Amino acid sequence: MSNKIRILLVEDNIDLAENISIFMQTCLHEIDHVSSALQAIDLIKTFRYDVLLLDVMLPGMDGFTLARTLRNKFNCSSPILFLTARDSMSDKVEGYSSGADDYLVKPFDLQELELKINAIVNRANGVLNEHLILEKLHLQPQSRRAFFDTQELTLTQMGFCILHTLVLAHPKIVSRAELEETIWQGNPPESDSIRSHIYILRQALKTVHNDSIIETIHGLGFRLNANNIS
Structure with a gap:
C-alpha cells in the first residue's frame, strides 16, 4: 500500500x-x-502539499504561468505534474522550463497518474542531504541549489536531478536507461522526455560557460566534460 500523499x-x-x-x-x-x-x-x-497536479488551460492564469509564479515568487518546492491535452514538444519544453517535474497527456489512466505521483514524490523525498563539490560545480541536494564557481544556476527540479546524477557518476558515462531509472524509478513516460530535460539543462549551463558542460557520447549516454568544469 502506498504512503498517504497530500495532493x-x-x-x-x-x-x-x-x-x-x-x-x-x-x-x-x-x-x-x-x-x-x-x-x-x-x-x-497556507498549506504544504506533497505534489501539485496542474491543468494547463485554466481560467485567468494558465498552468505554465502558475508554475513559474509558484517557483519564482513563492519559492514553492513541491513537485509539479502537468495534466494536459497539449502534447507537442514545444509545449513539453515550456512545461518543464516552467518548473514541472513530469507531464501526463490527457486522456490518461488514473492508475498511471497514481504511479507517476508516487514516483515523483519518492524522488523528491529521496534527495541526499550532503553537499557535493566537483571542481567548479557545487550542489546542495537538500535545497536543490546548484552553483558553477560562485554563480547560482537556475535549474528545473528535473534538471537538478540529472545534474546530480551526472556529478555522482563522474567521470563515468551515464546511459539514457540509467537516467530514466533514476528520474522515473522504472516507470518512464512514453515520450522521449529525457531529450527535453537535457536540452533545458544545457541551456541553463550555457549561462555560466560558453562550452558544453554535458557531453553526449553517441550510443552510450551522457557525462560531464571534465575540461569545462575545472
Whole structure:
C-alpha cells in the first residue's frame, strides 16, 4: 500500500476533477481541488502539499504561468505534474522550463497518474542531504541549489536531478536507461522526455560557460566534460 500523499489538484473540468479526487481517496491519499490558479496560490500560501497536479488551460492564469509564479515568487518546492491535452514538444519544453517535474497527456489512466505521483514524490523525498563539490560545480541536494564557481544556476527540479546524477557518476558515462531509472524509478513516460530535460539543462549551463558542460557520447549516454568544469 502506498504512503498517504497530500495532493493539490488545479483543474477546471469538474467531472475530471471529481474522478481524480475519488480515485486518489480510494488510494488513501488526501486531495484538495480548486479550479483556478488564484485559488491554488491561496491554498499553497497556507498549506504544504506533497505534489501539485496542474491543468494547463485554466481560467485567468494558465498552468505554465502558475508554475513559474509558484517557483519564482513563492519559492514553492513541491513537485509539479502537468495534466494536459497539449502534447507537442514545444509545449513539453515550456512545461518543464516552467518548473514541472513530469507531464501526463490527457486522456490518461488514473492508475498511471497514481504511479507517476508516487514516483515523483519518492524522488523528491529521496534527495541526499550532503553537499557535493566537483571542481567548479557545487550542489546542495537538500535545497536543490546548484552553483558553477560562485554563480547560482537556475535549474528545473528535473534538471537538478540529472545534474546530480551526472556529478555522482563522474567521470563515468551515464546511459539514457540509467537516467530514466533514476528520474522515473522504472516507470518512464512514453515520450522521449529525457531529450527535453537535457536540452533545458544545457541551456541553463550555457549561462555560466560558453562550452558544453554535458557531453553526449553517441550510443552510450551522457557525462560531464571534465575540461569545462575545472
